[in-house]
Amino acid sequence: MPSTFSLALILFALLNLFSPLISGAPVEDKTTDLAQAKSRPRCADVIQRREWRSLSDDQKDDYIEAVKCMQSLPAMKPVIKEAKSRYDEFQAYHIKRAESVHLTGQFLPWHRQYLKVFEDELRDKCGYEGTIPYWDWSLDADSSKPLSKAPVFDATHGFGGDGAPGTYTLPSNHPPADYLIYPTSFKGCVVDGPFAHHKVPLGPGKYIGDHCLTRGIQEAAKAYLNSIAVKKIAAIPSYGEFHVEIEGMPLTTSHRPHDGGHFMIGGDMSNLYSSPGEPLFYLHHANLDRIWWEWQNVAPSRLYEMTGRSTTTAPFTNVTLEFPLDMDTLGESVIIRDVMDIHSEPNCYTYA
Numbered sequence: 001m002p003s004t005f006s007l008a009l010i011l012f013a014l015l016n017l018f019s020p021l022i023s024g025a026p027v028e029d030k031t032t033d034l035a036q037a038k039s040r041p042r043c044a045d046v047i048q049r050r051e052w053r054s055l056s057d058d059q060k061d062d063y064i065e066a067v068k069c070m071q072s073l074p075a076m077k078p079v080i081k082e083a084k085s086r087y088d089e090f091q092a093y094h095i096k097r098a099e100s101v102h103l104t105g106q107f108l109p110w111h112r113q114y115l116k117v118f119e120d121e122l123r124d125k126c127g128y129e130g131t132i133p134y135w136d137w138s139l140d141a142d143s144s145k146p147l148s149k150a151p152v153f154d155a156t157h158g159f160g161g162d163g164a165p166g167t168y169t170l171p172s173n174h175p176p177a178d179y180l181i182y183p184t185s186f187k188g189c190v191v192d193g194p195f196a197h198h199k200v201p202l203g204p205g206k207y208i209g210d211h212c213l214t215r216g217i218q219e220a221a222k223a224y225l226n227s228i229a230v231k232k233i234a235a236i237p238s239y240g241e242f243h244v245e246i247e248g249m250p251l252t253t254s255h256r257p258h259d260g261g262h263f264m265i266g267g268d269m270s271n272l273y274s275s276p277g278e279p280l281f282y283l284h285h286a287n288l289d290r291i292w293w294e295w296q297n298v299a300p301s302r303l304y305e306m307t308g309r310s311t312t313t314a315p316f317t318n319v320t321l322e323f324p325l326d327m328d329t330l331g332e333s334v335i336i337r338d339v340m341d342i343h344s345e346p347n348c349y350t351y352a
């Protein structure tokens with residue numbers, strides 16, 4: 001756990017960086033367009049995203065093999081030249097877009113499309129026949145076992161475990177507050193499982209330098225990830241409040257499932273910019289996306305409910321269904337409307 005002081009310091013840095021967001025009045029111009037929604041073709045077939053522990057060992061191995069395949073394919077046209085693999089290219093684009101796709105209305109839809117293009121790439125370039133699994137961390141947070149014993153951290157059929165203390169040092173010329181780092185989360189390199197000693201070329205934060213995949217599992221994060229925390233957020237009736245409450249700090253003053261999950265894994269994952277260097281990023285965000293999808297399905301009016309500011313700095317506009325979700329060289333750029341119904345073209349997946 002970071003000390004209260006270091007948490008306060010981080011919060012201060014976050015508040016400074018995003019102060020216009022916090023001080024500005026929320027923009028309320030809800031977009032609900034059911035007529036348009038009905039015109040989108042329904043998928044003939046949907047593929048199922050499943051919870052990690054419901055996969056067979058072979059299915060788990062297939063997913064990890066596909067991720068490792070992405071890490072072995074050359075980058076195509078990365079936005080940061082040091083990105084070496086196609087996998088790194090996804091991380092690079094997240095670093096570049098981090099300040100516009102977090103703490104804004106497009107947070108959930110942008111990450112929904114980001115996951116979709118990553119999943120398409122696993123299937124198209126690496127012959128993967130499955131989907132991105134999701135990690136329902138509430139199951140582990142509700143359990144009396146430590147989070148570090150969660151099946152995702154298994155060394156044989158999982159992503160490997162916690163960082164080994166003393167194996168990693170943050171760059172000394174790295175201003176932690178600028179990069180929104182939790183220094184105590186960088187416990188050490190992952191030394192077991194399929195990503196042991198895997199080299200991440202970008203991060204932590206906006207820093208560029210080869211380093212090991214780092215973790216620092218925080219057991220205290222259970223409080224933000226348990227089923228009570230999830231139920232509380234799922235019960236929020238408006239999207240405007242829901243997307244803030246699921247995303248968390250610094251929009252909120254304490255952790256929520258999104259930032260709490262990032263913080264729980266630690267290392268690059270605990271960073272706003274470089275987090276997709278951690279392969280569990282995709283399973284964490286798939287679970288957030290599932291919670292949003294379930295929220296959308298509570299009432300027909302929610303399926304296309306969208307609101308929130310488009311930028312973290314003035315002048316603020318409100319995101320609408322026409323707002324662009326750029327994916328650059330990663331895959332198809334779409335508008336928010338296109339991602340809202342995952343059972344409609346061009347999405348065609350669901351959560352089991």
Ligand SMILES: [Cu+2]
Binds near residue numbers: 102272
């Ligand atoms: Cu992100």
